[in-house]
Amino acid sequence: MPRLDLFRTTAFRWAMTLAAAFTGLSIILFAFVYWQTAHYERAQLDDMLRHEAKVIAEDPANAVQALKTWLREDIHSVRYGILVAHDGVAQAGNMPALPKDLWPDGKPQYASTEAQDADGDERGEKIRALGLKLLDGRTLGLGNDTDALEHVSVVIIRALGLGLGPMVVLSLLGGALLGRRALGRVTVLSKAIAEIREGRLSGRLPLTGRRDEFDRLATDINAMMDEIERLLDEVRSVGDSIAHDLRTPLTRARTRLERSRNVVTTPAEFAAAIDEAMGWLDQTFAVITAVLRIGEIEHGRRRAAFQSVDLGQILVEAAELYDPVAEDREITVRVGVDQASAATAMGDRDLLFEAVANLLDNAIKFTPRGGHVMLSLVERDGSAVVTVADDGPGIAEADRKRVLERFYRAERSRQREGVGLGLSLVAAIATLHGFRLTIGDNHPGCRVELVCPGSTVALRKVGPIKSDLVNQGAI
C-alpha cells in the first residue's frame, strides 16, 4: 500500500485534524495555567518586597543592619538590596548602585541590576524590584531575581511537551491504523469492482458482516449490480430477438427479390414479387417501430400528454374496432360495463386504446373459432378494473410473467403472426400510467386485468349499462 495513499485516507486526515485541534487546545490551556501561576508567583514576590521595605522603612536608624540581615538570610542567593545615602554613596547591599530604571515610588516593578549578585556571576539581570525613599533621605532598593517565574514557564513548557508529544505520536499512529484499515477495505472493494469492470458481471462486492458504512455501501452497490445485470441480460436477449425477428423477414425479402430477378419475366410477376418483398420489409418496420415505441413509453416521455380518459368509451370503441374480425372468426365479443362505465383515468388516450386493442387482439387471435371474449370494466376497491377474458387455451402459469418481457412468445404461439411485443407494450403502457397488469386463469382461457388505481369511478344509478354497440346488435 503506497504511503501517500494512506495519508490521503479520510480516517488519517480526521485523526490529524483531531490531533491538531487537541494540540491547539492544550497550548491555550497551558498558556492559561502559566499565566495564572506566574501571576501568583509575582504577587508573592511583590508582597515579600513590600513587606521587607515596610519593615526597614519603619526603623531608618537600623536600616543598614536590617538590610544586611535580610541579605544574609538569602540562602538561595536570589535577593538584591542596596541602601544609598543622599550623596549617592552605597552604604550597604550587594548591588554597586541603585538600578537606573528603578523608580523609588514603593511599587514593585521590573528593573535590571548592573552588578553581580551574591554569586558574582550575573550582570544586567532582570529582577523584580522595589525602590523606596526613606524618611531620612536615603534610598532603599530591594530586589529578587525572576528565576522562579522562569522556572514556572520551563516546567509548564516541559509538561506541555511531555503531554503533547505522545498525543501527537498516538494520533499519528491511530490515524495511520484507521487509515490503513479503511484503505484495506477500499482496496478489497476496488479489486472486486475492477474484476466486475473487466467483464465478470456476476461478481459482487464482499461484505464483512460488521454492518458498517462500507458494508452498507457494498450492499447498495451489489443491489445496483443485480439490476444492471438483469437489464443487460434483457438487452442482450432483446438484441438477439430483434436480430432474429428482423433477419427472418429480411432474408425472405432478399431471397424473393433475388429469385425474382432471375426467374420472373412478366410485369405481373414482377409486381407480385415486389409486393411480397414490401410485405416482408413492412414486417421489419413493424418490429422496429414496436421496439421504439416501448422504449419511448418506458422513458415516460408521454406523461406530459395525460388527460382525463373515459375508460368505458375506450372499451366500447376497441370492441367495435375488432368486431368484424371477431365476426369473421365466429368469436363472440361482449362488452360488460357496469356502474364503472363512467370511470375516467388520467392517461394518454391513444396509448390506453392501444393497450386495450392489443389485449383484445391477442384474445381474438388465440381463441378458437366459436369462442367467447369478454371485455369488462368494473369497480373494485375504488379502482376501475379493465378485464379482457377469453376461453382460449390460456397462458401456462410459468409463462405468465415472461410473456410481459419483450419478444417473449409462449411456444405454442410461435407459429402465429406477430412479433411478441404486444403484451410487453401493454405492460409498458400500464407501468407508465401506474396501472397494474395481471395475467390469470379464466377457467378455461386467459384473463388479463388492468387495475387502474387513481381512476375516478362515478357510480351510476341505473343498473348494468350496455354499450350502444350491444344495443345495435353489433356485439
Next chain:
Amino acid sequence: MPKLLLIEDDDITAAEIASDLRWRGFGVEIAADGIEGLKQAREGSWDVIVIDRMLPGCDGLTVLKTLRGESNKVPALILSAMGHVDERVRGLRAGGDDYLSKPFSLVELAARVEALLRRPAASRETLLRVGPLELDLITSTATRGRRSLDLLQREFKLLEYLVRREGQVVTPAMLFEEVWNYNFMPRTNLIHVHMGRLRRKLDGPDETPLIETVRGIGYTLHAPA
C-alpha cells in the same frame, strides 16, 4: 399541374419521392437543406410543401415557423423519423398541416398530399352525393338509389370520409386517424375487414361496387361510370 416543393436532405429518398410524385402528375422541385428550402419556399409559388423534420442548416420546424410567421399559408406536410404523438403535435403546432412518419409508402405520401390539396373543398354541405349514393349528414342516413342503407355510426363516418375524397386513394392509416381518431396503427387488415362490411351494405346484388381496393395501398370510392 400542382407545384410541390420537397425539402429533404437525403438525396436518394428525395429522388425517389420526387420521381414518384412527378409520375403522379406533380411538378416537383427539391431543396436539400433548410436554408435553401426556406429560400425556395419564399420565392416560388407552391401548391404544397413536403418538408423533412430534421434538416441540415435549419430544421424543418423552424422553416415552417418562419414561413407561417410571414403569413405563408401554403399547405405543408412534415416527414419525420419521429412519429410519436408529441412530435406530431409539435410539428402541427409549428404550422404543419399533416405529419407522416418514416418509413412511409410513397402512395401514402401521395394520398396525403392530395388530401391536403383538396382540403378547402371539404365543404359544410349537409348533403353529400356521389353517383347514386346520397349521405344526409344531419340525419346520419345514407341511401343508394332508392335503397336506404342500414349503417352503424362508424360505418357512416367511414363512408362520409370516402365520399368527401371521391376518386382519391385513402390509406388505412388515414382512415384510422380520421375516422377512429386514434393515433396508432392497428393490425393492417382490421380496416380491410371494416371496409368489407361496409361494402356488403353498400353494394346490392346487381349493383356496381362503389369502393375499389387499391392493392397494397388503400381504397378509393368512385361513382359508377
